[in-house]
Amino acid sequence: MQRGEGSQGALDRAARQSPALSPTDRGLATELVYGVLRQQRVLDHWLSGALDRGLQGIDPAALIALRLGLYQLAWLDRVPDHAAIAATIDENRDAIGQGRVGFVNAVLRRLSREQPWTGQAISALPPWIAGRVRDFAAAIGESPDEMERAFEGRAPLHVHVVAPAREGALAALAADGVEVASVGEIPGAFEVVAGSVFAGRLFEHRQLIAQDAASAAVAEWVGAGPGLRVADIAAGRGAKSLFLAAAGAEVTAVDIGQARLDDAEQLAAQSGTPLAGTLAADASSAIDLEPESFDLVLLDAPCSGLGTIRRRPEIRHRRGAVDLYANHGLQLAMARRAADLVRPGGVLIFAVCSFAHEEGPLVVERLLAERPDLQRAPKDDQLKWADPLLDTNGDFRSHPLWYGVDAFYAARLLKK
Ligand SMILES: C[S@@+](CC[C@H](N)C(=O)[O-])C[C@H]1O[C@@H](n2cnc3c(N)ncnc32)[C@H](O)[C@@H]1O
Incomplete structure (x- = not known):
């Protein structure tokens, strides 16, 4: 490597x-x-x-x-x-x-x-990660032993189908010899049980991509729809922008990496729902977009990736607890800038692929404490499918004991 x-x-x-x-x-x-x-x-x-x-x-x-x-x-x-x-x-x-x-x-x-x-087994997770996994399990009322075992294991293959292709997707997959199972009620998300999706028509035309169902759920939880202006900050290669655009929204993707944005643009275009625009920028400082001009802003912030260690096993050897503190600072700086882009009455969705307290809940608590113009958004009936994944604050907390999905944290914050 x-x-x-x-x-x-x-x-x-x-x-x-x-x-x-x-x-x-x-x-x-x-x-x-x-x-x-x-x-x-x-x-x-x-x-x-x-x-x-x-x-x-x-x-x-x-x-x-x-x-x-x-x-x-x-x-x-x-x-x-x-x-x-x-x-x-x-x-x-x-x-x-x-x-x-x-x-x-x-x-x-x-x-x-x-x-x-x-003989006697030892944990495949470094002690500091095992400790964090166990704390996370206890905080959400799950068994620490089962949670640690789940994070030591493998992740299933999940795919996510774009909204316009959902109606015929099951029949098209079955015709390609692919057997799938739904993942809770996450719209368009499936576990591949048998067969190869990568040889099929849906994948060829980018009507579906391989994407962990927790990541799919976050993209769906944004609540994008026709006519809405959406900014996808830290869009990466556009795995979430694709679904926001396919839901009918006008999507502007922002990332620090121009090459990633080129991939994002290509992915959405191949799928038949191009992005409205892209912007290469450091989103922790001023972002050159009209303030308060977006209905929805998704910040899929850079993080340790601890929630995805089954899919990216190298993470456990590269990260240390100290990274969580550095990430916290960057995430908070980006969340402030992202919040500036949301119009009054619009929603900021802060998301990370991590279960660490410093990278998720603590960033949101600090943002809410310093921004009286933000509050947790009230529950949205359109997003009822996500209820099994919400904690007592109404924040999104997925984990592998629920349909084998990755651990993501997300919060929906309303701009007053
Ligand atoms: C969690 S990944 C995004 C994943 C992507 N949203 C997806 O769904 O596949 C984080 C992204 O943050 C970007 N990033 C890191 N620091 C940044 C910064 N200061 N400003 C803007 N983007 C940044 C990285 O280039 C990376 O693409």
């Missing part, structure tokens, strides 16, 4: 560089990358138990090969141990160097005999 690159981006790049890779090999590569990143803490615990000096001073290439081999021994039943060990060494021989091949081979053979995975 290149510096700052996510696991999905690295896999996509590797696939482009190796076009001859068969779908089976690509699937195995994906499983290994995600699996090793997800279970790295557990793998390292077993490895250090098998080595006299633990992992101290171990060659980085040898360590990666050991993790890859051990993951296959512990988790991939289809591959016999001796074949997994031989393949790991063959694939990594150049990187680990001939002099260390014997060492890697001996350690993997020993672990294959000892089978540490049959």
Whole structure:
């Protein structure tokens, strides 16, 4: 992985560089990358138990090969141990160097005999994240043990269908051999149970995209509709702008990254509902858009991504608790600017893909404390489907114990 690159981006790049890779090999590569990143803490615990000096001073290439081999021994039943060990060494021989091949081979053979995975398990989450997950569960009245297990696991594949294509979507998916299940009552959101959506017509014409149902729910919870002026701040590659525009709204997407906005523009246009405009800007300082000119402003703020660690397992190795405080400051600065764009009577939707208190509820509490022109928006009958996801304040709090969705936080704030 290149510096700052996510696991999905690295896999996509590797696939482009190796076009001859068969779908089976690509699937195995994906499983290994995600699996090793997800279970790295557990793998390292077993490895250090098998080595006299633990992992101290171990060659980085040898360590990666050991993790890859051990993951296959512990988790991939289809591959016999001796074949997994031989393949790991063959694939990594150049990187680990001939002099260390014997060492890697001996350690993997020993672990294959000892089978540490049959013993007491440790958490795959770093302690500071496990602690946060448990606190979050307790705060929303869920079981901390079950919540921690859910965050350690995998996420299902969810798709989100744009509003104009919803009526015929189930029939079109069934005709493509795709079996889906609804995710609560989130409009247009489905879990893919069997078949491949990516070969179908709906995906080809961008009438659906792969999107976690919690992210889909946030886009739907904005309440965009025909004739409404909507600003999507921190729009990224437009995974939410697409649904706002497809609902009939006039959407302006803002992000600090011009390349991301180009992707957002292309995505909405491919889907047949182009964006009204884009603006590359640092949204934590003044945004060059008419103040109080939008009916709805979505701020999908940059955050730690802790709520998405099942989909982006590298996050657990890159973030620390200190990041939450830095993110809090940036989010609050962006929320102030976003609030300035909302017309009186309009709504600001603040959202993050995180369950951390500093990144969600605390930002909203501070914003409300300093802005007497904002208050929590009253419940909207059109958005009743979201009721099972609302906390006692009426804020949106999704989590993997509910239909396996990611953990997002969002609040709807009315400008008086
Ligand atoms: C959570 S992601 C957005 C995801 C996107 N809304 C979606 O649905 O896929 C956060 C985005 O914030 C953008 N960003 C970070 N700092 C920013 C800033 N100061 N001003 C504007 N955008 C910023 C990043 O470029 C990134 O695209």
